[in-house]
Amino acid sequence: MSLFKNNCSKIVLIALTLLLSTKATNAKTYSSTELQNLAIEFISSQQEPLTNGERNFSASKLDDRIDERHCESELEISSANANYSNRQTTVQIKCLDEIKWLQYVQVRTTELAEIVITQNPIAKGQLITAQDIVTEMRPTHLVRNQNIDDIKMLIGSRATRSIRAGNPINLNQICMICKGDKVTIYAKQPNLVIKTNGEALENGLLGENISVQNSKSGKKIQAQVMNTNDVIVNL
Incomplete structure (x- = not known):
């Protein structure tokens, strides 16, 4: 009987040791920046890859009054919004310790597309050269169907109206061959x-x-x- 009790005690001791070891392994203190990065990584991992362009992610600043968060267990990260392609998504980070805590992080997703913009002001009738234009990534919700993304299409064409420096070039602003040529x-x-x-x-x-x-x-x-x-x- 005493042998049985001794064996039971050893099993309980081993189980407690493993439990404490697991908690110690997962235990971590998270700064505001680390929580923001975890939220961004979560949203990024849920996105389908883009065939063209790229995505930028940014997290809203957390309340300065929030101290560092400590958690013994593994964090649970989720979002109630199933459409992760939305420009703004709320991410929920939970700690399931005995003393639980919950942190919400707003993550903004911006999809970018490459378009051609002017480096210098271009006058009406001016021949467009490679020195006049450059490509730049712009948010897709600001890109119009008339915007041009191919520099080759523009070199050697002429402006049909004046275009300010830094502005996108549209199809209705240029002609490769113009009326009357x-x-x-x-x-x-x-x-x-x-x-x-x-x-x-x-x-x-x-x-x-x-x-x-x-x-x-x-x-x-x-x-x-x-x-x-x-x-x-x-x-």
Whole structure:
């Protein structure tokens, strides 16, 4: 009987030792910055990867009156909002010790997209060069469909209106070939290319089809913009 009691005592002692050891392993004191980072890491881990662009995360400042938080057990982190793509999400951090505590952290998610902006002021009619433009990441909720993200599309084009330095460039502010420009028309068919002069009847960007007029025949045709001087017609 005494042997049984001794064995039971040993088992209880081992169990208590393991329990205390586990608590000691998880025990930690968390600063406000660490709690903010935990909330950001949680929201970041719930997001699907972006095919284009990037995300920035920031946590709201916690109350200065809050001291460091101590927890013996592992923290429980969650959010009542299942849509983690929202720009603002409340994260809940719980300590499940005997003396429990709960901390809410607001996390802001900002999705960024690359767009082209002007480095220098651009005047109406000015030819746009590589020195005039640069790409920059901007919040997607501020990016418009007309904004341009391809520098190659802009180099060699002309501004149809004045653009301030630091502003995004929109499709309706430029033309690769502009209305009234003298152009070279290439009429292409298998094993034959015919070259003639013409005039652009409307503005066009690289790869767009625009209306042009053959200077010799006066005929109006649709042609694709190749560069700042040439258009092509596939016969």
